[in-house]
Amino acid sequence: MSMIEVLATLKAKDIQLALKGDQLLVQGNKQALSEPATLALLREHKPALIELIRAGRYDASTAGRVEVPANRIPADARQITPDMLPLASLSQEAIDRIVASVPGGAANVQDIYPLAPLQQGILYHHASATQGDLYVLQAQFAFVGHERLAAFVQALQGVIDRHDILRTAVHWEGLEEPVQVVWRQATLALEEVVPDPADGPVAEQLRARFDSRHYRLDVTQAPLLRLVYARDEAGQRLVASLLFHHMAMDHSALDVVRHELQAFLLDQADGLGPAVPFRNYVAQARLGTREQEHEAFFREMLGEIDEPTLPFGLQDVQGDGGASEESGLGIGPGLSQRLRLQARQAGVSAASLFHLAWAQVLGALSGKQQVVFGTVLMGRMQGGGDNDRALGMFINTLPLRVDVGSQPVLAGVRATHARLTALLRHEHAPLALAQRCSGVLAPTPLFSALLNYRHSAAPSSAEPSAAWQGISNLSSQERSNYPLTLSVDDLGAGFSLTLLASAEVDGARLCGYMHTALEHLVQALEQTPQQALDRLSILAPAEREHLLRGLNDSRVSFPPAQTLHRRIEAQAAATPQALAAVCLGQSLTYAELNQRANALAHHLSALGVGPDERVAIVARRGLDTLVGLLA
Template structure:
């Protein structure tokens, strides 16, 4: 998209991604206008002493509200560069920040090790250099007393770097540091800029320093982290002067707020979601708040042969590999939620229509929006329909999730979906720190990314292969879900290759091992059983073995095997006197109790067959 802009070409993104071939794409370029929003200029001068409503073209605020916001910023008006609204996903993240009873699911953590304190200082200074360049990293959030939340860009924001005193005697120092700032209980004050900090400690036993970089997802998405890494490397190498001009985040906010109208968004989502009146809740998972949830994560590489076959089928049908993964994920979610109209969240890059330079800008560009994927059609038709739906969704990547849900038949606060798919292109370089002299003495120890959703699948498109990362709340086997997904992909490719007209519902998501367990293992119920013995005869044998053991317990009342047998015998003798003989049908209408068990055994001992009646049945049915 950026290269097309540079040569003066434009294309509507929906048309662009709807083209089945490169020839069709070439024909579409230049024939459709994708008019960018003209971004209003920032009118706040560097020496401004008082900010007034006319200086804020992107937001409507009263003078009283502006003064209150400015008073919360260190340095006052002289340190306020801009004020504007939140982007769509920022609004959702703020909601979860405020709703979380403890912790914050969107505080992310990356851990590093340094061979010296000097290298840690170099790292911190390089990050401060990036903060100084990019407005989103000098941004705080304000919402209290306002009609809508806003973000406030500071002219100067200093990275907080603090040493923690940790004892090696309490365990691994890096592990202690990570646990202390775990998102399940730790929060960042998002009313202060920057929305990141460094907490570090000396790890004397390992002759190193370890640090946790904490940052809020409201400021950075996955692609933005790559820009941060690239620019930090330039600072570490002393080449910061070669970096181009930073792209203001306000440009994206303007595109999102002033581009496609809410009415157009609503028309699209009503068409897609209007017939959806039940949520898609895999495994019954309904809690999408995400606070305090303990997550399990597993990662697996898709077999290279399967990856190549997926790409071959995508090329043959003129669709994206992402469409195949979306359809396979819909199959998995449909099976584990019992739904044929499957809805889940998909992460959109947000940079397609983010304005010029969006590919190298920092900020929260991504957005999560629902996609409805019917799984009741034929295989080939379902692939094409999923691709078309994804293409259409790209044109509405700036819509808010709240607007989209309102267009469905699922009324809030019930969530429309509780599972997410994040399809992202990941270069090998982005998996580890770049192997250059800039990073000598610095080692990435790992990090964590999570969302508020209880079930998330991240698909990393590695150029040739794919990898699948599943995050699931404790109690849902993440590895098992990953195996379902890979099996669904294999079944889908097999059908596209040999039987594209077959029903999608016929494809399996069960790995061979689980299928064997379900069909064979769970049905291996053969056991030696005394066929000549009756049920009450087996019971009486147990009475002989353990007469005083507990046989029945109900609401604090208990009977041993001996007591139960004696009571059942007395009732059986009574029934025989009443004419009960073998094959007599004896109705028993008793609430669940000790008497129910006594009655059932007595009927059997008398030779009858019991007919259970529920006291809740209608009176005429009981009488019959």
């Protein structure tokens, strides 16, 4: 492993180094520091790390990061020129056109810089959608009255004022590359809508009216949020939908917003500390690892993959998520503890076990041993740094290849962890670059399933803060353009699974497959770590029994042997008016069929037709043919 890879691994695990005399001091993520593989890595490279620190080439606060160019736009700028934008490459004409679209002109432009990788993908879906926008999300709240609504609006405006990403607009028309423009001031839009009492509950009306399948936000105007509310006379309250664009916030950002809203509502915003500029992340993504390094990595991982991984044959990754259904399943304390213990003993992260189990499920569903699926990256597996209190799209979706063939279980776990760790070094690579490094030809997607492993706060049973008195959270909404998206919430002690799946798929059954895969994986690590991965089943015993034996139990009890005409006669006697046959708009009951066949049979007998004599039937396809054959 090169020193660059060593530093990338330590960064991913949130481990910092320092020197005290001749001793190497190691601090940071306690769980990572208890992993045997991490300790072995530090021991192996200890001399080189010490020399790196002594030479001044390592700094715990900046290891693995790039130097972020300063923002050169002065607060009193009357015109913005290309040299003021170190992160963007724009002509003066393009800058002037962008500035003209900003209320207040140049004086209201704080910064201009490119989009982060996942923002680019989201913008593609926004620009190509003919109606609606998959990535307009909703969170619904209820307020006891206008006073609490006003307090909420004021607090949210305070959060917007703090964070550049919430004061951002996106421009792409006529540009070689899209950019985001940070306004110095962007006011939250508040709109009242009038519900129709005949259309049902107010909350459902708002949700339907601003559903992302037909509603769009104007992303060229900041902020990328909007609050709409309506009076709920039946509930004696106000119901509001906070509409926000996924280009501005991801799942973890919502937790930061809630935390800061609470601080503003309690008049404690001074204790929040400085906001982390989103431009820092964009600079890291733009100025970090070179594109050639990204391409070399993905070609090595994906170059021999010439068929996509499409569970159930699902391949529409351009959908609006409107037909998706959500299923959930908790993982009990016992299995959760066993998963963490086995991860620690194997020297890997718990996330690696979940990635391998998901690969087993997808491999079984698609008939693949070399499985590729998307994984959501950017500090969600390890955490650390300032990103835990920053807002913005601090995530990226990239393909991960996991082999689930005949290699031993323990080796498969460690290989998955190694590939995930290596992928973290390329977390800023564009998805389009990664996909074109495979042998799968466009427009066929490389994968159609996603795994989002995220650290989440466990549900709290404590009383809500006084800040939220008179304010309640009704619901939130998540959507994905992938037909299968599994979110794993790491709750600190336990885990939970949430699956967004196409309506064609039984989501609850898939969650069950994932749970069984985890059970069998941890059991193999405990008892038979050298067992082949492809010998582990994703089927629970009851379903396996049903598939192998229940569906193959085709024994049928038939009455004693009878000729066909005797069986027709018996049916005519039992249910004479039951429908026997339908053809070309005509029908016969069993009584009619039996009567006509008998009449023809007696006629043939009168003509001298006996047993084993051949009779030709000349007739078009229809009921007459059936009568003739039966006679």
